[in-house]
């Protein structure tokens with residue numbers, strides 16, 4: 001186990017952004033922390049990194065962490081080359097060679113000023129600077145934000161490749177299809193709580209959809225209210241197969257009854 005979060009609570013004044021959550025990330029796995037806007041994902045990552053003070057709970061990290069923040073801001077007046085130099089001077093275990101390999105793979109010109117990079121290119125540079133660090137756990141907050149589908153796939157491949165060397169990845173995303181491609185396990189977060197936490201395949205196999213008359217209730221998530229019946233997502237393999245997108249939607253939207 002590389003990371004163990006137990007009963008983490010983070011409050012901002014009256015708002016409980018992270019409400020008593022627990023999960024573990026194992027060595028060599030990609031763990032996806034999913035949830036809608038404002039679910040508490042970034043707050044969770046920041047508590048793990050010590051960038052936010054937790055209110056209670058326990059966080060155990062076994063190894064070095066490299067972090068890709070959600071707000072990908074870099075010194076605008078520097079060139080790509082200068083940014084790599086600076087990162088090398090202030091970061092432990094940073095490989096300049098690896099950073100250059102990555103920016104070449106992304107076809108970024110080292111002489112370009114950061115202010116002239118497109119949004120996607122800025123993400124590529126930031127990813128290069130993060131993956132060029134030798135770490136045991138890579139914490140990536142929305143690593144594919146603003147990237148086109150081709151570039152997204154390249155980044156997902158790079159993330160997956162990290163696990164071949166036994167590295168672990170904790171990452172957040174809104175894009176279910178990409179999570180399906182690379183995550184081993186996921187946690188679905190909503191309103192500060194983890195509502196589901198399991199192997200992706202198990203989650204997919206455990207849930208199915210059933211239609212019930214309007215006045216009937218069952219144990220599950222009320223997913224869709226139709227004219228004559230309601231559709232429930234239930235923990236059973238008896239009903240219709242559902243996609244991970246549909247399960248996610250039902251868990252986040254519906255209430256477990």
Ligand SMILES: Nc1ncnc2c1ncn2[C@@H]1O[C@H](COP(=O)(O)OP(=O)(O)OP(=O)(O)O)[C@@H](O)[C@H]1O
Pocket residue numbers: 012015017035036037038039040041042043044070
């Ligand atoms: N510094 C802060 N001060 C006050 N409230 C905050 C602060 N940071 C986050 N919040 C609130 O905490 C809640 C969780 O925010 P957080 O950024 O952790 O969610 P998130 O799941 O990462 O969302 P997103 O996907 O939109 O980035 C939100 O209601 C947000 O408004």
